[in-house]
Amino acid sequence: MNAVELKGLCKKYKSKKSGTREFELKDVSLTLPYGCIMGLIGENGAGKSTTISLMLDIIEKDKGEISLLGCNTAEERVKAKDDIGVVLDEPCFPVYFTAVQINKIMKSTYSKWNEEQFFSYLERFDIDQKKIVKKLSKGMKMKLSIAVALSHSAKLLIMDEPTSGLDPVVRNEIVEILLEFTREPTNSVLISSHIVSDLEKLCDYVAFIHKGRVVLCDEKDRLLERYATVHCTAEEFGRIEPSSVKGSIETHYGVDAVIERTAIPDGMDFEPVSMEELFVLFVKNRHLS
Amino acid sequence: MKKALVNQWHIVNRNFSLLFWFSVLHVLQLAFGFAVISDGFVIAALFSCLLSDGYAAKWKYYSRVLPISVFERVTASFIFAVAEMLIAFASILAASAKALGIVNALLPLADFDVLPDGVFTAVVAVLYFVAASIITSFCFVASHLFKRVLPILGSTIIIMAMFFLLIFLIVLNFETFLPAFLSAMNEAPWLLAFVAVFGLLLLPASWLAVLGIETVNNSRRKKHFFICAVIVLLISVLSLGAEIGYSYSKGYIDLPENNEEYLDGNETTTQPTASSAEVEAEKRIMNKLSDFLADGMAVDLTFEELDKRMESIGYIREGNKYVGESSKTEIGVTGDDTVTEFTVYNKSSCNTAVMTLEEYDSFSQKYRLGMSETDFLQLLEQENIYIGDVTEYYDFADGYEDRVIVRKYNIYIHVSRPKLVGYSSNAGMTVDYHTLTVHIADGKAVFVKMY
Numbered sequence: 001m002n003a004v005e006l007k008g009l010c011k012k013y014k015s016k017k018s019g020t021r022e023f024e025l026k027d028v029s030l031t032l033p034y035g036c037i038m039g040l041i042g043e044n045g046a047g048k049s050t051t052i053s054l055m056l057d058i059i060e061k062d063k064g065e066i067s068l069l070g071c072n073t074a075e076e077r078v079k080a081k082d083d084i085g086v087v088l089d090e091p092c093f094p095v096y097f098t099a100v101q102i103n104k105i106m107k108s109t110y111s112k113w114n115e116e117q118f119f120s121y122l123e124r125f126d127i128d129q130k131k132i133v134k135k136l137s138k139g140m141k142m143k144l145s146i147a148v149a150l151s152h153s154a155k156l157l158i159m160d161e162p163t164s165g166l167d168p169v170v171r172n173e174i175v176e177i178l179l180e181f182t183r184e185p186t187n188s189v190l191i192s193s194h195i196v197s198d199l200e201k202l203c204d205y206v207a208f209i210h211k212g213r214v215v216l217c218d219e220k221d222r223l224l225e226r227y228a229t230v231h232c233t234a235e236e237f238g239r240i241e242p243s244s245v246k247g248s249i250e251t252h253y254g255v256d257a258v259i260e261r262t263a264i265p266d267g268m269d270f271e272p273v274s275m276e277e278l279f280v281l282f283v284k285n286r287h288l289s
Numbered sequence: 290m291k292k293a294l295v296n297q298w299h300i301v302n303r304n305f306s307l308l309f310w311f312s313v314l315h316v317l318q319l320a321f322g323f324a325v326i327s328d329g330f331v332i333a334a335l336f337s338c339l340l341s342d343g344y345a346a347k348w349k350y351y352s353r354v355l356p357i358s359v360f361e362r363v364t365a366s367f368i369f370a371v372a373e374m375l376i377a378f379a380s381i382l383a384a385s386a387k388a389l390g391i392v393n394a395l396l397p398l399a400d401f402d403v404l405p406d407g408v409f410t411a412v413v414a415v416l417y418f419v420a421a422s423i424i425t426s427f428c429f430v431a432s433h434l435f436k437r438v439l440p441i442l443g444s445t446i447i448i449m450a451m452f453f454l455l456i457f458l459i460v461l462n463f464e465t466f467l468p469a470f471l472s473a474m475n476e477a478p479w480l481l482a483f484v485a486v487f488g489l490l491l492l493p494a495s496w497l498a499v500l501g502i503e504t505v506n507n508s509r510r511k512k513h514f515f516i517c518a519v520i521v522l523l524i525s526v527l528s529l530g531a532e533i534g535y536s537y538s539k540g541y542i543d544l545p546e547n548n549e550e551y552l553d554g555n556e557t558t559t560q561p562t563a564s565s566a567e568v569e570a571e572k573r574i575m576n577k578l579s580d581f582l583a584d585g586m587a588v589d590l591t592f593e594e595l596d597k598r599m600e601s602i603g604y605i606r607e608g609n610k611y612v613g614e615s616s617k618t619e620i621g622v623t624g625d626d627t628v629t630e631f632t633v634y635n636k637s638s639c640n641t642a643v644m645t646l647e648e649y650d651s652f653s654q655k656y657r658l659g660m661s662e663t664d665f666l667q668l669l670e671q672e673n674i675y676i677g678d679v680t681e682y683y684d685f686a687d688g689y690e691d692r693v694i695v696r697k698y699n700i701y702i703h704v705s706r707p708k709l710v711g712y713s714s715n716a717g718m719t720v721d722y723h724t725l726t727v728h729i730a731d732g733k734a735v736f737v738k739m740y
C-alpha cells in the first residue's frame with residue numbers, strides 16, 4: 001500500500017501574453033510507500049511546487065492519476081485531507097491571527113484536531129501563543145505551520161520547501177521533528193526542497209525533478225550505492241560507457257562525473273557520491289565546447 | 290457545511306466586528322445629529338475594498354489544502370459575502386437617511402420654484418439615494434471582480450460625487466449660506482467645539498481603526514485612505530455648517546445681537562437664577578396650575594370644591610395656603626365662604642401671582658391655551674395690551690431667554706421666544722418650544738402657559 005501514487009501527471013502553463021507554453025510538467029510518476037520519507041529535489045522552477053499543488057488539488061491537472069492515502073478522486077481526497085498535514089513554503093495563516101485563534105479555526109476544520117498536542121508543540125517550538133503571525137520570525141512561522149500539520153493525527157505530511165530561508169539550527173530542528181513523525185510506521189512524508197543536505201539526512205526515497213520531468217526516482221541508499229563520482233581527464237572520461245554517465249561537468253582541470261559504479265573502468269579512482277553532487281551534476285551536465 | 294461555515298466565520302469575524310462597531314458609531318453619529326453626510330458611503334466603499342482582499346489571498350490558497358469541499362467553501366464564502374454586503378448596505382441606508390435630512394435642510398435655501406419644496410426634496414433625496422447606492426454597489430461588485438483598482442476608483446468617485454453634490458447645493462444659495470454659516474460659527478463657539486471634538490477627533494479615529502486592518506497594510510492604500518479621511522472630514526464640517534446656516538437663516542439660532550434690539554435702552558434687572566431642577570419643577574407646577582385654572586373655574590367656587598381640585602393636582606390645604614410638590618411654590622387662598630383670591634408665590638423666581646377669580650374667568654375665556662404667539666399678540670392688541678417698555682429681563686439658568694412685554698395696566702406678560710432647544714439633524718429640522726407665561730401685576734395676576 002502506498003501513501004502517494006502519481007502516474008503520468010501532466011500540467012501545462014501558458015504565457016498570458018503570448019499564449020505560448022511557459023512551463024510543462026511532463027509525465028510525473030512517483031510512488032511513496034507508507035512509513036517512508038520522500039524528497040523531491042529540483043532546482044527553482046523545476047516543477048516541485050506544481051507537483052505538490054496538483055496533488056493537493058490546488059490546481060487542476062491536465063492528465064494523469066493521483067492517489068493520496070488510497071483516495072483517487074478529488075472528492076475522495078477532500079476527505080483524505082483530514083489525514084494530510086500540509087506545510088507550504090510560506091505560512092498562509094491570516095497575519096493578524098494569533099496561534100490561539102488559529103487553534104480555534106483548525107479545531108473546527110480537522111475532525112481529529114488535538115488541541116493539547118498543538119499547544120505542546122507551540123511550547124516545544126517556543127512560539128508565543130499571543131503573538132500575531134505577522135510578528136513571528138520566518139522560522140517561527142514555519143514551526144507554527146508544522147505544529148498545525150502535526151496536530152491532527154496526520155498520516156501523510158506534504159511539505160513544500162519547509163526549510164528554505166531558514167538558518168541551519170532551525171532546519172536541523174525541523175529534520176528532527178520529521179524523523180520523529182515517521183517513527184510511526186504508517187506515517188509518511190513527502191518533502192520538496194533544493195537544500196539537498198537536509199533531504200540526505202531525512203529521506204528514504206529521492207525523486208529528482210528537472211525541467212518538469214522526474215529524471216530519477218529511487219531509494220536514497222540504492223542511489224548512493226549505485227552511483228559514484230569520478231574526477232578524471234577528458235581522455236579518461238572518453239573511455240567510460242556514455243549510457244552509464246548520469247551527469248558530468250567539464251572544467252579546465254578535467255571532468256567531474258557521476259557514473260554507475262559498474263561502468264567505472266578498472267584502475268580509475270572514484271568516490272562515493274553525495275546527494276548534492278548527484279543533484280548538481282544531474283542538473284548541470286555540461287561540457288566545454 | 291457546518292465545518293466550512295465555522296471555519297469561514299472565524300476568518301471573517303474580524304470584519305464583522307469592525308462592521309458592527311462602525312454601525313454602532315454610525316448610529317451614534319445619527320443619534321447625536323453629527324453632520325457626517327458621507328461616512329456611511331465611504332465606510333461601505335472601504336468594506337468593499339476590504340472584502341476585495343477577502344481574508345487574504347494566501348489564506349484562500351491555503352484553505353484549499355484543508356478538508357473542505359469546493360462547494361462548501363464557495364457556499365460559505367457566498368453566505369458571508371452576502372451578510373457583509375447586507376451590513377454594508379445598511380450602512381448606505383443609514384447614510385442615505387442622513388443625506389435625506391441634509392438635502393431637506395439645504396433645499397429651502399435654494400429657493401426652487403419648479404416644484405413644491407416637499408416634492409422636490411423627496412425627488413432629490415430618492416435620486417441621491419439611488420445614485421449613491423448604485424455607485425456603492427458598483428464599487429462592491431467591482432471590488433470582487435477586479436480586486437484592487439476599481440474599489441479605489443469607486444470610493445474616490447463616491448467621495449467626489451458627494452463633495453460636488455454638497456458644493457452644488459451650497460453654491461445654489463451661496464450668499465445666504467456663507468454669512469449664515471460664518472455668523473453662526475462665530476456666535477456659537479460651542480458649535481466649533483462640537484465640530485472640533487467630533488469632527489476632528491472621532492472621524493479620524495474611526496479611520497485609523499480602519500487603517501489598522503490587516504488587509505489595508507500597504508502604504509499606497511494608507512495614503513489613499515488618509516486622503517479620503519481628510520475629504521470626509523471637510524465634507525462633514527461643511528455639511529454641519531450648512532445645517533447651522535440653515536437653522537440660522539430660519540431664525541432657529543438666536544444670536545445675542547438679536548436680543549439686544551429688545552433690550553437696548555431699557556433698564557434691565559436680573560432675577561435670581563434658579564437651578565435647572567427648580568426650573569423644571571416650576572414648569573411642572575405651572576403646567577398643572579394652568580390646566581387646572583383653564584378647566585373653567587367657577588367664580589363662586591367653594592373651598593371644598595377648590596380643595597378637591599387642588600388635591601387632584603397634588604396640593605393639600607394647610608390653613609390659607611396649599612402645599613404641594615414644590616417647596617418653592619406656595620399657593621395662597623383667601624375668602625370667606627367662597628374663594629375670592631388665589632395667590633401663587635414662587636420663591637425661586639420671586640414672582641407673586643395673584644388674581645381674582647372673576648379676572649381669571651374673563652381672561653381665560655379670551656386667551657385659550659394652544660394659541661400661536663402671533664394670534665396671542667393680536668389678541669393682546671385687541672385688548673389694548675401693547676408691547677412696550679421692557680422693565681424686566683429674566684434669564685433662566687437653562688438658557689431660556691424671555692423678553693418681557695408690558696401692558697399699560699401693569700400686566701406683565703412673559704413670553705419666551707421660540708428657541709432652538711431640540712435639534713434633530715436627522716430630519717434637518719428644529720423643534721420650536723414656546724412658553725408663554727402671563728403675569729398680572731398690581732397685586733393680582735394669572736399664570737397661563739402656552740406651548
